[in-house]
Amino acid sequence: MVHHSVSDESSSEAQYAGPLGRLATLSYGAGHMLNDITSACWFTYLLLFLTDIGLSPRDAAIVMLSGQVADGFTTIFVGELIDRFGHFKLWHAGGSFLVAVSFSSVFGSCLPCKVMGSNSLTLQTIGYSTFAAIFNVGWAVTQVSHMSMVNCITLNPTSRVALASCRNAFTMVANLSLYAVALCVFSLYSSKDTVDIKIQYRWIAYLSIFMGCCFVVLFLVGTKEPQLKLQIQCKKVSSISWTHWFKKILYYQVALVYTLTRLVTNVSQALLASYVTNELGMGQSSKALVPAIIYICSFLVSVTLQEIRWSGWRLKAFFNAGAILWMFSGAGVSVLPDRMHNLMYILSIAIGAANALMTVTGISMESMLVGENVNGCAFVYGSLSFVDKLSCGLALYVLESYQGSPDVMGNLGSNVSHSVNRYGLGVIPATCAFLSAVITYTMKLPDTTSSSTLVEPLLA
Secondary structure, X not given: OHHHHHHHHHHHHHHHHOOOOHHHHHHHHHHHHHHHHHHHHHXXXXXXXXXXXXXXXXXXXXXXXXXXXXXXXXXXXXXXXXXXXXXXXXXXXXXXHHHHHHHHHXXXXXXXXXXXXXXXXXXXXXXXXXXXXXXHHHHHHHHHHHHHOHHHXXXXXXXXXXXXXXXXXXXXXXXXXXXXXXXXXXXXXXXXXXXXXXXXXXXXXXXXXXXXXXXXXXXXXXXXXXXXXXXXXXXXXXXXXXXXXXXXXXXXXXXXXXXXXXXXXXXXXXXXXXXXXXXXXXXOOHHHHHXXXXXXXXXXXXXHHXXXXXXXXXXXXXXXXXXXXXXXXXXXXXHOOHHHOOHHHHHHHHHHHXXXXXXXXXXXXXXXXXXXXXXXXXXXXXXHHHHHXXXXXXXXXXXXXXXXXOOOOOEOOOOXXXXXXXXXXHHHHHHHHHHHHHHHHHOOOOOOXXXXXXXXXXXX
């Protein structure tokens, strides 16, 4: 009887150590589509939308910061609850529902203003901040439950990277879908006043929610509740305390790298639409075309990364390649004159590739940090996301506080001024990329390469 028990346990471990198939990887990747498409709209258009309807840049930044703070604190508590009680899919479904019902109000009319019968800027700021906080609570619940599933689905390191890469590839699909919708809305429906602007973004929000919910259904139907965590709990392995991670140097290194990576991608995305229209003088369609090029390149690179057999040193090498590419891209953005604005399309290609390289490998470093300690995986993802959300929110708040002020860094020649948009899209991401590359170089990641790749490569 003992022999059968040991045999069953070893066969179970062998099952989880084996590579995943294509369908399992794809169904998992689809689970973050609603979060991704709404996040793309949040970071690309929220500040632009709020300032277009009359809020000051500082008030618009307060709305975004309120959402980021709510998101950050939610990740901590949700991570602890998931570690204790499990039920990843149930948390995911609840968070997705909250995102779906609240997002349209972020890009819609101010509900408290209608109730109070007032359109004061203070009340608008409070109203939009409230729904931004609710939206980000749901977003955080979905994100933490989805990301922490990776270590409970498989023990295979290559498959774990494949899951992260597939998730990133679907992020690109979500972003491209958003920009396709936005391009159609901006082209077909002109904005002459505040009412028209609100209608534009309301349609973008409604269509984004519909598409995202379709993919959430595919995820819930096609992905099984991870059993690896349940098996560990059945063996009565105690939950890993927070102090376990705080004693690891690698935890702080991965946290810094992940946070800097999110600063690179989120800050640049939030200021991109304003940069191409206000700084470079490009047409309204550029608000959708330039981001679309970035995410097409990111998508192609992300899918390609799924075919690589991963080890610790390869993660570091690819991450640093992306960081170096971002440093050159940031320098280009900083000095690009408006008369040569078409070069932004070339820079977009480099930015897209750099984003994918840094994001996929950065998330995979989290997975390597967790390893087989799945009883504490949700706390790791939640705590790192907490730092990420607060840092991005504060960075954008500081930048927007200077929006409209005289040139932040003075003039760089007669045709290039270092405005907030140039500084936030060029200098800050390049600096964060440099710091993250230095930290990554000092990491000591496990250097074991999986013996096999995916059962069915996604680019077969």
